[in-house]
Amino acid sequence: MAPNIFKNESDVVGFKQGDSIFGPGDPGELMFAVKSGEVDILIHDIHVETVSEGGIFGEMGLIEHKTRSGRAVARTDCELVRVDEDRFMTLVKYNPFFALEVLKVTTARLRRMDDRLKPPDGAEA
């Protein structure tokens, strides 16, 4: 997120290194913003991303009202801001560029996932 709108948030929750933040099948009603520390994101147990300070994750469950498909694990001790749907929609309504920032994040993720999609007869495994 370019302008870190969650930087001065006081309503944070702490996790210890190695803690599971969410896993596949968990309800997906929250997005998280990283206030400090780092979080690993795994899809089908494959590490796809490390989210650090100022970054967000878990937006997919919140936007789609679906259960988690991925797993989030505290890579280090970390502090996270929990953003529920009401807060998210308020941010979208009063700051249209907030949605654009989230869109940039998901777009970058989509490009990385596209890059992982190898042709079925690709030379390498």
Place this chain on the structure above:
Amino acid sequence: MAPNIFKNESDVVGFKQGDSIFGPGDPGELMFAVKSGEVDILIHDIHVETVSEGGIFGEMGLIEHKTRSGRAVARTDCELVRVDEDRFMTLVKYNPFFALEVLKVTTARLRRMDDRLKPPDGAEA
């Protein structure tokens, strides 16, 4: 896109079935909205999606200012609305829920891509 804001657009471009709309390496300065017909999206020559009336594609290039990673081919004769960055940013500014609609589209795409990511020791090829 839930409310099809491009439905009454008159500035459309037509493609014939089989026409290439863009391919890998092409400049990515436009997003397209499908006014009529269907468009196939391929990543690394793997078909990942068919976009039909009311849908959008190509938003990734516009948002990231990068060249195309995928290929878009007219599945049927189709009419497309071209949305450049100025238009896109105006839509975001004056209709915050436009960005949210685009976000829903990219999120659904990301979930589908995540579903394609198989474990390296997965049982099936």
